[in-house]
Amino acid sequence: MDNSWATFGRDLHLDLTAPGGLRAALMSALRDAVRTGRLAPGTRLPSSRSLAADLGIARNTVADAYAELVAEGWLSARQGSGTRVAERTLPREAPEAPRTRSRGPARDPAGPRYDLTPGTSDVASFPRTAWLAAARRALTAAPNEAFGFTLPAGRPELRTVLADYLARARGVRVDPDRIVICAGFMQGLALVSRVLRAEGEGRVAVESYGLDFHRDVITRAGLRTVPLPVDELGADTGALAGLDGVRAALLTPAHQFPTGVPLHPDRRAAAVNWARTSGGYVLEDDYDGELRYDRQPVGALQGLDPDHVVYLGTASKSLAPGLRLAWMVLPDRLVDPVLALKATGEWQSGVLDQLTLAEFMSSGAYDRHLRGMRLRYRRRRDQLVAALAERAPHIHVSGIAAGLHVIVELPPGTEQSMVQAARWHGLAVHGLKSFTDPTADTAPRDALVVGYGTPPDHSFAGVLDALLAALPGNG
Template sequence: MGNSWATFGRDLHLDLTGPGGLRAALLRALRDAVRSGRLAPGTRLPSSRSLAADLGIARNTVADAYAELVAEGWLSARQGSGTRVAARVLPRATPAARRTPGPAGHADRPRFDLTPGTPDVSAFPRTAWLAAARRALTAAPSEAFGYGTARGRPELRTVLADYLARARGVRADPDRIVICAGFMQGLALLSRALGTGQLAVESYGLDFHRAVITRAGLGTVPLTVDERGARTEELAGLDGVRAALLTPAHQFPTGVPLHPDRRAAAVNWARSTGGFILEDDYDGEFRYDRQPVGALQGLDADHVVYLGTASKSLAPALRLSWMVLPDRLVDPVLALKGTGEWQSGTLDQLTLAEFLSSGAYDRHLRGMRLRYRRRRDQLVAALADHAPQVHVSGIAAGLHAVLELPPGTEQSIVQGARWQGLALEGLRRFHDPAAPPASRDALVVAYGTPPDHSFTHALDALLRALPPGEPGE
């Protein structure tokens, strides 16, 4: 069989319309594509033979058009490099189109970032992940390259069940695990599955979590958070509450673990009412001074939904999370997820399964714990030396610390940090507006976010933004 046009080189869409014949139309279409920016400087064009076959015209017509555009300066041609769009000076942006500089002449994007929510993505284990991907692809059955199912790949669910039982004390069965494209998807599915009513949330938390819940048709009601975590005893006095969203291992953002009495109170409420606890175990694997607090789900697998994610342990870009569901929620959640919800990529699921089963995940976590603990200790030591009046809390686990501030100073310090090129969040940023007014002024400092090479500089910028302490304080 002769060469088919479909096997030739690069694709290029051109609309050959207008007066003057094919050659004139081709010249006009190419000039317009370059002038409009659709073909950027340096873009390699198809060979004259390939483009002629695609357009159904004579090769000489294309070759002549290329030669003319080279002579005019639109294209360039070099032996061995093919025909490309010529480099040219782009028009300067008008003053109105230029970006307005940020504080002190800085661009809008800060130089340093200590805002919570993202791990050190520069530490993603690229080599080990690539090796796991190769092994997973080699072993993958052909059917794994299809569309997949709402439940997720059985290889990943099986390995997760073993890992979560071993490392987090979760009572997991592969058939009760559902793989999601991130924590937000899992929360949205659960909120929809619960139907009408209200869902209790912690008075300090993420506003977009509350937004996901309300978009699903549920109301939210805040539970007070203090030095022992969420006051789960308040659940007994709330009417119409179907479930409670909690961060028991490491309350976000205050950093305190849920007190054992309050863990028991939450489970007892769920048992007595038939409700559910939604356990967000977002960074439960990162504990530094003693063994991690076990998952709340281990106390009652029939009333606690366990939600975990790879976003903090590996990288948010993977879009991989998981839910361990009570039996009575499995079918409702799968029915919702099977109606057009985004699915996590099968290849990433297979790779994570291999990454877990090979032990690479445990090795990566141990290395990251050591790295984050060093940063935490560096932060605490620097504050003790340069700002001894600032009390640090929430540091036994996780990727952030809370720095207590004098009353009324939080906003000015956050603003001052921006002038240092440092992105920071104050504690009030996470306060639920429906809760009683917040009385604490504090910073939520994510020491886990910056890459290693910039952490010291970010820490210096933080110390410059804090009020100076007096010796002996």
């Protein structure tokens, strides 16, 4: 490590209380700092004059201590390079193995060669140059107060731009004052769930196919989840009226995750009518609303009734999950309780990222990026569907009109063996059962949920070869 700057003496935190005089105490403290790794090899120390002034001792005392530690091999000194911690091999303790929490089916410890996890985007295509340009413009134009304490609702610049974009692109009816910026979809879902629990709600309907950690967020808020059947028309929202004590439902209307079907118009109307009649809410997860290929975009359910639908959107699929930027459009009566809860210490998204996204969207760069990503994802989807049709015509594929994944139907009883076979071929792939609510009474259905967002273009042909080789009956 080449540290070209010198550490300030006051930052060394040297204890000079050891017996034997100041020079001996200084040498002992420096040895301990090097031995414990607090001063890494190559670290440049302050000059003897500077350290003496910071410690309030004589310069000769520091110079003598440095000279002796150089002689002992603890430090090194070269003309023009100053005094540094000597490069040495020191014993280190074995690092503790990191602890992780699984958010899906277990993966091969060796790691897959290709990642076909559904719902993941191509982060390698993040528009770095355009984002950097937007960040520079946003930073230059930002008012000084923007760098103070963050507003619970988020920066007004981003909420204003989002209101225009969501109305234009997703058919959302919204005023900027009803938008709340969140540090990801999960935070938004957690905030709404906790507010609903505080208002006395006890149960939330969730689709029988979905993500387990979304159900976990709801249950950690003190609510219970009730599975809602899903078929080829989407969630059976007509069943909501028969669920006792349920006044909220989490749905993915535009593109059901993971089955890939849009919610049928009759069922969209049924969901909204149920929310109006019961005084409840539909929590609309519009996780990939912009990614449509073969059909007209399905507008947000929120447009049918802004007073009973909580709209939740995110930049995770359109840009990158690492930005931790998502947003909620709330009914009027939920705005104040959500903001009051968020102000109690909830994590806020970074101001600069919010201002950058606002500039990125208002400049047109967001729309241009989305057009390019739609073309890229559609090409991959077309390659996947064409390869299956040509080389595995006995395999049916569905859910292909939108999003970042498809459903590959399998013969009954073969899902688990197929997942294992895929791992042997270096693929991280998930079966449909891993997304099934364990409390749901669903008919057995064997399928793979194959994501195509992550593999880079140059390796996609190899991905398809590995997938096809693993499919049953395809050798």
